[in-house]
Amino acid sequence: MRAITWILLLVSTLSFAQQTVSGVVKDADTHMPLAFASIIDSNGQSQIADVDGKFTIPAKAKNEKITVSYIGYQKKEVKIGTEKFVTILLFAAVKKLEPVVLGKKEDPAYDIIRRVIASKENNNPQQKLKTFQFKAYNKLIVTANPDSIDGKIDSVFIKKNDGPPLAKPDSSSFRFKKIISSQHLFQMEKVSDFQFADRRLKETVRGIRMSGFDKPVYEVVAFNLQSFSVYDSKYELFETKYNSPIANDAFSDYYYHLLDTVKIGGRETYLVYFFPKRKYRKTGLQGLLYIDQESYAVAKAVMRLRTVLDVTATHEFEYIPEEKIWFPTNKEFKIVKGKNDEDIRILGETFKFDADGKHTKRKKQSSDFTYLQSKYWYFNREYNKPVTISKSSVIMHVKDDAVNRDEDFWNQFRKDSLDSRSRQTYIALDSIAKKEKVEKKLRIGRKLINGYVPIGPVDFDLRYLLSYNNYEGFRLGAGGITNDRFSEKYRVEGYTAYGTKDGNFKYNIGTAARIGRFSNSWIGGAYTDDVREIASTSFAIDKRVFKLYDPRPINLSTFYAYQTWRGYIETKIIPKTESIWQLSRSVVEPKFSYIYQANGKDYTKFNMTTAMVSLQWNPFSDFMQTPNGKVEIEKRYPKFTFQFTKSLPGVLSNDFDFGKIDFRTEYQKKYLNGQKTAVFLEAGYAFGDVPLTHLYNTSPNSLTKDKVLQRLTLAGKNSFETMYFNEFFSSQYVMLQLKHGFKRVELFKKVRPSMVLVSRMGWGNMEHPEQHFGIAYKTLDKGYFESGIELNQIFKGFGLSGFYRYGPNQLPRFEDNISIKLSFILDFGI
Incomplete structure (x- = not known):
């Protein structure tokens, strides 16, 4: 739609306009419409009635005779007068056509x-x-x-x-x-x-x-x-x-x-x-x-x-x-x-x-x-x-x-x-x-859908207003980015936030200049002082997604602080791709009890100087070039995302020599009956000396509580709903998610849930576990499996889902393998 x-x-x-006369062609005996009957005017111009036998004659055909014919029926001449609607009845010939059997x-x-x-x-x-x-x-x-x-x-x-x-x-x-x-x-x-x-x-x-x-x-x-x-x-x-x-x-x-x-x-x-x-x-x-x-x-x-x-x-x-x-x-x-x-x-x-x-x-x-x-x-x-x-x-x-x-x-x-x-x-x-002021209202509406409120030359970012997690408590903030009213060649962006629990301010400031219009290429730099979830997978090229809520961070408690200088180029110069090429220098400090041993030293704080390229490739999508830049106008699957990160030994006091390769692909298939199948695959491989903060946790989303209802939280998008936070860590992993959604079914008035069957599975390994101290965890070498049912949009955007953990990492108590989640899907219709 x-x-x-x-x-x-x-x-x-x-x-x-144009004035017209409408009509319908029917069987004279049964009064059933005759699909695709032929109508020819006195000038020899012809048209075909639609599947319901309906047709429309332009004003110039008034007061003229038309000839109506249909195979197996007698032709009929009809004079069009001043009426606005005519019913034309055709009599069958000697015998009617046999239906296709x-x-x-x-x-x-x-x-x-x-x-x-x-x-x-x-x-x-x-x-x-x-x-x-x-x-x-x-x-x-x-x-x-x-x-x-x-x-x-x-x-x-x-x-x-x-x-x-x-x-x-x-x-x-x-x-x-x-x-x-x-x-x-x-x-x-x-x-x-x-x-x-x-x-x-x-x-x-x-x-x-x-x-x-x-x-x-x-x-x-x-x-x-x-x-x-x-x-x-x-x-x-x-x-x-x-x-x-x-x-x-x-x-x-x-x-x-x-x-x-x-x-x-x-x-x-x-x-x-x-x-x-x-x-x-x-x-x-x-x-x-x-x-x-x-x-x-x-x-x-x-x-x-x-x-x-x-x-x-x-x-x-x-x-x-x-x-x-x-x-x-x-x-x-x-x-x-x-x-x-x-x-x-x-x-x-x-x-x-x-x-x-x-x-x-x-x-x-x-x-x-x-x-x-x-x-x-x-x-x-x-x-x-x-x-x-x-x-x-x-x-x-x-x-x-x-x-x-x-x-x-x-x-x-x-x-x-x-x-x-x-x-x-x-x-x-x-x-x-x-x-x-329609153009202004439309511009504001489009910004709001993406989570911005435009005020003059600045788009204020709604993401930074309020959020919550177990480390910062309530996170209050403000942020934004300049728009084309400020400049089409330059931009400035930033944010600031305050955590009521940790009592610290966080902030970011950055600027960039446009160096290519057709390729929408920008060169820029930024400084960030903030915190981030440990072992989380993050693709720098991912588009900004606005959510009224972000469910996973609510239950997070393990973060690391980082101060990062970075310079970057983002471009679409390679056909059907978007990419970011980046150099950065970070000071990283875990905000939980953790020691990392490498090079014969114990690290509780470390320096990282890295080069990274992050690339999104949509080979089957179609793109449009406008005066404002390149736009993906026809999204087709599969889509592929690659990211490669490599530390630079000996540069700006870098502590570790390591590399990371991350990959993700998505596929969707929609069916004529309203159903949809989706496949999501994500994998990562870290090699060299990599601290736990920068490894992989495969997106857990369950609390360590005894009762099922105590673990009732909001469902994530591609997260393991039965996996506890900090339960598993990996240096190499692969995660597969299969979803099949059925057509919405009306149970009661205004209650029309969409049922989705979900299965997730993951495998992983931890190299050099002896280097990590201070946090207990398991590995995914035997695999992890969960399946469940989502009932989305039961009423308005609200839904409910249930998942069950099984396989080698199943827990002894039956109820500990069950996870019930709330969901909310906001559908803007576009």
């Missing part, structure tokens, strides 16, 4: 689809053509058809005290129709260059205009509402991938039915209807494929998804004789409200599609009429000519001057001239946005 969230957030923040004679559509699959390599432009390039104009609107809204001013009666009922006008539909008759709710235009070479397709955005915004919201610009190619084995529709109806294994997922033969561009095509094979796959694709009878290429495609939202994607092509290929000419995406028994809330109550109601009828609301439509026009196409793609590591590049295009630029490239409603949309929404 990320894409629609951002668009509807903009719509709801900013505000709240396994075991009977195979529908000829199956042989057609087999030929399509076998011919994909020769018909897919991205496989047959070495290079191609074209320009594209895109227009996206969120709007409604004024003619579909009643717009009456009704009255509702309100009883006040003991007096007579008072009539109060209910004019919401009237106001909505008045607004939508003169403008859209949201509008965006985009002009791009598409280039294809070396099996890569890149979009360069030359112009972008978004109603209500001087600078566009780049998350909206990057929306990939539908796949570019219909030949992809996984077809993407509204940010979800589905098995394509022409994938190599498509017959396991779809039924096919030959409807008719029609002409497209003067060439004969088969019209094939496809629909999900498994009845339980209510979210499977269905639609139409127009297949060239000679080449078995796709000449047109209609993909549809019917869930709580009704999504339709259309691809149109033109036959290029010299290349003997069908090349895309435009694509269109439309989303309207589907059937939903509950309100669809996005960003809380910011925007919602109202529920239909399971047992009661309700008056239609504005969300019943609202729809989103995006259409691309492709032009100036060139094939098999030399193409050089610059900065090919990003799939979309928004040029710096794209937001400053004048009206002459837009008039040059627009393929859909702006009508009065579209022109008024820019005027009205730009005015509203300026008056209501």
Whole structure:
């Protein structure tokens, strides 16, 4: 839902044509809708009704005759008058079509689809053509058809005290129709260059205009509402991938039915209807494929998804004789409200599609009429000519001057001239946005989601306000970082905190300068005087994550103090990576009873001078380059994180010669039925003289208490919930976590838990245990195992989970192996 969230957030923040006639085609005897009936006007222009038999005729077709046909039924001519909705009944021909039934004679559509699959390599432009390039104009609107809204001013009666009922006008539909008759709710235009070479397709955005915004919201610009190619084995529709109806294994997922033969561009095509094979796959694709009878290429495609939202994607092509290929000419995406028994809330109550109601009828609301439509026009196409793609590591590049295009630029490239409603949309929404300071509110909202409160040139960091642990007690503090209002080339950041239990102040101060815009490279330095959990695994490249609470530190009592000077470079210059390269010098002092023996000495305090590189590699993700930097717009798995740390012997009084190699990978797979599988693997290897403070504890999260309820705490993210703090330490370890989440189930009204099955296991070893004194611990050489069930979001964001420890490190008492945890998941909807 990320894409629609951002668009509807903009719509709801900013505000709240063409005349048409709608209709439906039905069987005259049964009154059942006839899916994909053909409608042809007097000018020969044709369209196809949707899966419900519904269609819309533009105003220019009024008072003209249309011809409606459907295979197996008699054709019918209908004159369109002044009515806004027509029902067209078709009578069956001599005999009706037999339904597709396994075991009977195979529908000829199956042989057609087999030929399509076998011919994909020769018909897919991205496989047959070495290079191609074209320009594209895109227009996206969120709007409604004024003619579909009643717009009456009704009255509702309100009883006040003991007096007579008072009539109060209910004019919401009237106001909505008045607004939508003169403008859209949201509008965006985009002009791009598409280039294809070396099996890569890149979009360069030359112009972008978004109603209500001087600078566009780049998350909206990057929306990939539908796949570019219909030949992809996984077809993407509204940010979800589905098995394509022409994938190599498509017959396991779809039924096919030959409807008719029609002409497209003067060439004969088969019209094939496809629909999900498994009845339980209510979210499977269905639609139409127009297949060239000679080449078995796709000449047109209609993909549809019917869930709580009704999504339709259309691809149109033109036959290029010299290349003997069908090349895309435009694509269109439309989303309207589907059937939903509950309100669809996005960003809380910011925007919602109202529920239909399971047992009661309700008056239609504005969300019943609202729809989103995006259409691309492709032009100036060139094939098999030399193409050089610059900065090919990003799939979309928004040029710096794209937001400053004048009206002459837009008039040059627009393929859909702006009508009065579209022109008024820019005027009205730009005015509203300026008056209501929409861009400022949106900027503040985005900062708040990430845990910042922007005040002038500084973003104050909410993480530092308040926390608690057993060593510091309540930790009170303040911190922040300068934003682009201060400078786009320089930044200053820092924090200070005070522990009520240890009575000490902690602080950090740092500054950095930007040395590369495309690579978003910074060089900086910082000084920190603070405390940290012992033996904790920390990847320097990890993105900042804001939490209303951080559960694990609450129960921590073993820390070490450190004073660190560091210089660093952070960059995204390596394709699909983020990295930090760092030199640091630290003075480390354990804040618990501990002695480390090395080089014939006993150390209770030590110096460390180290070099480190920390790298996040997302090889399967897609990235967009904007004037503000590089953004990951399509997160795909697996992802990999590497970190290598090496001490520098003899440099700045460094005490130890050691190294550390850390690795982490994550994988997620989402299923059409709402379930999700996640795999998390983390490993570390420390060699040389490494004190306990910098080894590994594998993230324990259980208290050493006798009773189960005494150990009741908040659950962590990737922690061992039955492992006691400081129970195990390792110099080498590997940890594996497997999770499988099921679709949320409604138990009672507003009680809809999401059940997740979890298993965790870890193995480790401690080299040179004789060097560590002052703390008792065990090793993971025999392995550690726990499994459990999470019931997340039982009510609102609150949940409950239970885990059980088993295997070689199982404890003698049964109840000591059980851990019960509370959880809270805050879902912003994006």
